[in-house]
Amino acid sequence: MQHRQTVGLVAAGAALALGLAACSSDDAGSSASGGSSGSSDTVTLVTHDSFAVSPDVLAAFEKQSGLTVKQVAPGDGGALVNQLVLTKDAPLGDAVYGIDNSYATRATDAGVLDPYVSPDLPASAEDDVVGDSLTPVDRSDVCIDVDKAWFEKKGVPAPTTLQDLAKPAYRDLLVVTNPATSSPGLAFLLATVAAFGEDGWQDYWTRLKDNGLKVDDGWSDAYYTDFSGSEGKGPRPLVLSYSTSPAETISKDGTSSSTAALLDTCFRQVEYAGVLAGAKNPDGAKQLVDFLVGRQFQEDVPGQMYVYPVDDGAALPDGWEEFAPLSPKPFTVPPDQITEHRDEWIKQWTATVIG
Amino acid sequence: MDRHSDRLSDRLRLGRAAWVLAAAVPLAFLAIFFAWPVAALVGRGFWTDGALDLGGFAEVFSATRTWRIIGITLGQAVAGTALSVLLGVPGAYVLYRCSFPGRTLLRGLVAVPFVLPTVVVGVAFRAVLAPDGPLGALGLDQTFAAIVLALVFFNYSVVVRTVGGMWERLDPRAEQAARALGASPARAFRTVTLPALTPAIASAASIVFLFCATAYGIVLVLGPTGYGTIETEIYVQTTQFLDLRAAAVLSVVQLVVVGAALAVANRARTRRERALALTSDRAVARPLRARRDALPLAATAVVVLGLLAMPLGTLLARSFREPDGGWGLANYRNLSTTGDANALSVTVWQATATSLRTAALAALIAVVVGGLVALVVSRRPRAAGGRRALRVLDSVFMLPLGVSAVTVGFGFLVTLDRPLGLDVDLRTSGLLVPIAQAVVAVPLVVRVLLPVLRAIDPRLREAAATLGAGPGRVLATIDAPVGARPLGLAIGFAFATSLGEFGATSFLARPDSATLPVVIYRLIGRPGAGDYGMALAASVVLAVVTAAVMLVAEQLRGERTGEI
Structure with missing residues (x-):
């Protein structure tokens, strides 16, 4: 039976060599282009x-x-x-x-x-x-997206502004992402800085936190696990995502989308x-x-x-203008101010929201 | 001097040169593809404007958050390791010492979690643990306990396989003798079997500790808000703040933690390590009996059915959920596409082929390098200095598991534009991907091969040498037959590690030659039912490929052989 084992090892060696050959032919191609x-x-x-x-x-x-x-x-x-x-x-x-x-x-x-x-x-x-x-x-635009069906079922009007999100009617409904680990998270932090000013944004986040805010580290986790309007069917109907995400939840007949972006909560990227x-x-x-x-x-x-x-003359996919528009008045912060304060704001945010 | 002794000393010198070469090749590999990149990046943190600046230490250590993070890291790693070992040893017994129908399949299944992408496991775990999930009542969603359970989920197979590989070759007669002399089964296990297994357990525990201490994705997804470890902190400081000073200090802290853990494991190992009566092929497995084996059987059943099958089952079930809400194979059919609106530059099948090719090359490199390391370290030089040097060599090759992937990945970017002065930009050449994966796989190869090689009675080698066999002949007739058995397992581990590697790979990825885990991350990072479903189906493909590779590796280990 010594024989069988040898055959096995030879087969394994041959498989590895084949893989190696296949690989190195690839690499030859790429290093040639790299070299040139x-x-x-x-x-x-x-x-x-x-x-x-x-x-x-x-x-x-x-x-x-x-x-x-x-x-x-x-x-x-x-x-x-x-x-x-x-x-x-x-x-x-x-x-x-x-x-x-x-x-x-x-x-x-x-x-x-x-x-x-x-x-x-x-x-x-x-x-x-x-x-x-x-x-x-x-x-x-990075915006708060809303699961429309959830609010219709509860008979509660969906929120529309940043201020609304801190109201008791929307307690425990919002999930956002951490600005230190996620780029939409950082964008939303900047939206609140633009909306409430350098002196007011931390107070706003304190109110959000007191209102049952949930913070995830990554977008996938927030959107697919905690958000009720996605495949994951999570518990929260308000999620930090993009103004274009509702284009992915358009009904088969193309007449409606089950989610929508709150266009008064957006940061322009x-x-x-x-x-x-x-x-x-x-x-x-x-x-x-x-x-x-x-x-x-x-x-x-x-x-x-x-x-x-950026070219306004470029044609858009079907349904975008109706269900996934850009915000008419997004929040912005000048790039040089962002560079100057970004790390400081993230650290203050961490201290305020996470402790 | 007569000609005979001349030739003898020549041969001795030649033999020594061969050993030095055997150590030098892997050391050079590690130096270029690990030590240099890491040192260069950490060095940038301590070296500002041409002067050494250690102010970062005072800054980082004066923050209370730092101490909390160190505490959390240690707690997480210790708890994850302890539970993995506690559950893994009974698993090793059931899966490697007992025989029952379906054993081979179960062994393959147990290996699957090891390579699954963390983001997918995170989704699967949260689907089970979330308040409305099947185990929601336990209240474990996003808690420390959830992280520890996930770490056990990933690392269970490391313990089962490393310990099982040793156990199945352990000569059962010693334990049988103890039993015949009147020892209870528990006593025979404690005094005979357990001490013999300790080196393998310590080996496995050190690997698991390093994995647990440096876990990244799973900590982010499953941890409570604001939960942080040394690893996540290094990641944020480097990729977000570009604060290399703080990252460098944390990297040093990470090295200290990892180094201390390795030293402890080393001590436990060498105290116990000695020649064992190993049979060169597997000892005869005994049939599993419900009464005699009740305890290990129960432990294994709980782990396999509860901890492993539940998240895997959730993943599998969800992969059949079609984008329009029904059930079917749509997600699998989509694997031959590039996703909704071409989310990918390649189809999932193309990525699978890339993954397999890359992993084959990575496994080859890892087995050659790791095999040499294991061979060198398994020697027993007479000089104390020599023994100490081998212990250091052994530990040094474990470090890639204990150093942050972001440090290694960013280190590659700052060093490998002209490696050794050659005009080849390795960073973008594609060749670096299998190399980076091999660096991570080498420690596993060493840990699998070493306990077995070390257990060879040195008197066998001495006897062979006395009888006139040259060093090459000794290797071929003594070490090779025993070492070849776990080689299949080592190849399987290296292959699986490479298939699942994401950390370092993600910093080197080229969209047109993306690997399977990279593609999965990409798919799950986009909104839309189609991409989500494809990500889950692709994860199932990754799981099946891994299980298949592990099963084949299992078969490569050969049946009974004739020569002993």
Whole structure:
């Protein structure tokens, strides 16, 4: 029976070797493209882990520009900027997409970007420009979403404002995420800073806390486990999410959505692209940034990443205008103020809400 | 000097050189892909404007939150380890010392939780424990107890397999002799079997402790609001605040905790470790009897049915829940797509293939590196200095389990742009993914192989050498036959670790070559019933693939052999 065992081990070895061969052929391909990123035919896009683009849209760009796009996604939005700061002397790629307004000036202050704003920027995006090295690509609103059916069943009118959320009628109904570990959590904290001022927001959070607020560390946990309007069928009908989330709960006939965003509770997020300082292929990076604000990518963005294009002329998916609109008057905080106070606000929030 | 002794000393020198090389290869691997990146990142925290700055220590330690976090980390790790061992040892007995129908399948099933993505396990656990869930009445949702239970869920199989691998090879005659001499079963277990198993138990406990102390995702999902450990604090300080000073201090604290735990385990191990009468193949398993084995059987049943089957069952059931509310296979059919509105750059099946390829390469690296480490550390040099050096070597290779994935991941980014001056940007090459996974898998390979290699009676080797066998021949005839048995288990563990690895992988991910866990995180991070259902179905695929790999590894261990 010694024989059988040998056969087994040989089979295992062969399987491993096969895997290795398959792998190394892959790696040969990728390291070849990595090695040649100095030449002008490959451009590396550093982005966050939510980045998505339709394969045909990307292929069209590659064909038209003659460039091969390599993607690297080393983490979520906040982590992405910190990684760019840490790798300033040896950048991870040529262009970056996914720096949002909460982190914009941390990136520019640290000098991780070369000056470049796309000349193709649509007119509708000019108000979102910050400094001389960031090109706005998309917008989204972080809002409180409501499970409409839950309120209809209880015969209680749904809340509409931030103030409402602290009222006894909505006790134990709201779940949000932690600003220290979740980017919508940070956005909502900024919304309250904008709404109640630097002196008032902590008091507001104290009232929320006294009103039975629940805080989760991540968006998935809040949306899928605690929120009653999702697949998880949790106990709370009010959740921190996005103004576009209701597009995912539209009924089959397309006439209604079971959830809605409270448009008076929103914080406006803008995501930017830019050319990384020290890029091996700066020309390719510029072409890539131009592509991101071009009509084709702008019309691809909503379906891919649940965000609005900065180009107001770009067509939107069905149902968006009716069920997933942007807030007409979102809260905002200037990016330089966010950079200056962000860490301090998160620490104060932690002390106030978590203790 | 005559020519004969010349040749002998040549051979001795050659033998020594071979051992040094065997130690140098894994050390170089660890230095480049672990020590250097970690040291570089931690160094940045202590090195500001060209001067050493240790002010961070005073700052971090003066905060009461720091002490609370250290206390929570220790409490969580100790409780998780103790419970895993307490439940795992009876499990090892039932699954490896007894025979019953369905045993092989059960062994595979027990290994599944080990690789499941934490975010999915979090959802499954909360579905069971939430106030309206089946166990909601216990009031465990988002409590310390929930975290400890989840840690046991993940780590139970580590104890069962590590201890079971030793137990099934333990010569049963010693215990039988004790029984024949009148010892009660309990006494025979306490005085004969337990001491023999202690090295394996200590081995398993040290791994589990490191996993428990550095758990991240599960702590965030299942912990009460504001619950924090050293690991979550390092994560927040690094990814959110970019406060490398505080992160560096916390990393040092983490190293101290982990180092102390390893020292304790080492001590427990070496005090007990000695040559055992191991049979080179499995001892004859005895049929499970309800009366004789009532206690271990009950413990194992509670764990398997309650702790393992309930969350896994919930996960399985929910994966068949279709987006429109009915039941069916829609989520599984969707695995050949890239999700609602192309949530992914690859289909789930493509990601599965990537995962398998990556894991095969990672397992190969881990088994070669870990095998060399285990072989070197299993020697017993006469000099006390030599023995101490081996103990240090052993512990050093455990560290990757005890150091934060974010420290390693960010460390990669700041060091591997030109590794060793070569013009290859490893950070974005894709090759780093299997390497990073292998770094985490090596400790498991070592822990699986080492107790068995160490248990070989050194007199066997000495006898072989006296009879004229060269060092190579001794290895081939003494170490290899015994070491080959747990090799299948080691490969299985390495493969499974790599399949489930998310922490370091997530910092190196490339969307076009995403692994299965990365894809699952991605899917569950988007709103929409379709993506949610796909995430659950993909998790089931990951679980099934893992169980299959573990079962195959189990078979590789060979049946009875003829040579002994």
